[in-house]
Amino acid sequence: xxxxxxxxxxxxxxxxxxxxxxxxxxxxxxxxxxxxxxxxxxxxxxxxxxx
Amino acid sequence: xxxxxxxxxxxxxxxxxxxxxxxxxxxxxxxxxxxxxxxxxxxxxxxxxxxxxxxxxxxxxxxxxxxxxxxxxxxxxxxxxxxxxxxxxxxxxxxxxxxxxxxxxxxxxxxxxxxxxxxxxxxxxxxxxxxxxxxxxxxxxx
Numbered sequence: 233x234x235x236x237x238x239x240x241x242x243x244x245x246x247x248x249x250x251x252x253x254x255x256x257x258x259x260x261x262x263x264x265x266x267x268x269x270x271x272x273x274x275x276x277x278x279x280x281x282x283x
Numbered sequence: 284x285x286x287x288x289x290x291x292x293x294x295x296x297x298x299x300x301x302x303x304x305x306x307x308x309x310x311x312x313x314x315x316x317x318x319x320x321x322x323x324x325x326x327x328x329x330x331x332x333x334x335x336x337x338x339x340x341x342x343x344x345x346x347x348x349x350x351x352x353x354x355x356x357x358x359x360x361x362x363x364x365x366x367x368x369x370x371x372x373x374x375x376x377x378x379x380x381x382x383x384x385x386x387x388x389x390x391x392x393x394x395x396x397x398x399x400x401x402x403x404x405x406x407x408x409x410x411x412x413x414x415x416x417x418x419x420x421x422x423x424x425x
Contacts, residue, residue, distance in 0.1 A: 245407045248400045249415035261397070262404055268412045275419035 253279040 237269040252258055259269050404411055 239407075245403065245411050245414050246405045246418065247330045249411050249418055251400065253415055253419055258397075258400070262401055263406055264408075268409070271320040271412050278304055 252276065 252262070252272055253276045256273055259272045259276065262269075405412075
């Protein structure tokens, strides 16, 4: 039995954000404004998975 | 899974079994800072086997989580155990039918995961973009 409680550090917004940064190929497939795609791709280029 | 013993926080990640994503992330209703408690629900393995994969042991399940757990270990410098998985198990305990079926859809196939992600992108819009930019720049919250 686990007696610990959990705190969500990254919620439903952070998790897809992480996935998109980790796998930039997904950005192209997703439906969103081109400006958002460019911002995400720029962020993904600087994203360090081990950070 | 060796080396993932003590759990004092949780983080969304995917549970992959035989190439199929069966569970991902934290509960869809949980936003950052949400406290998830209730020790009575946190019986490692019990609900997971019952709800998702009857007859499949947690050891087999966790063998497929190696990559995500390794990444998390790097990011958080924390260790994770079965308790982290139980957070995902809570999702099907949703009280109403609508949310229960929505969760089930999201667990079925990879394409459903993509649909779920698209839905969140559509809902969150620029908030997600800003958060992703922040993650890329500053890393995850500690």
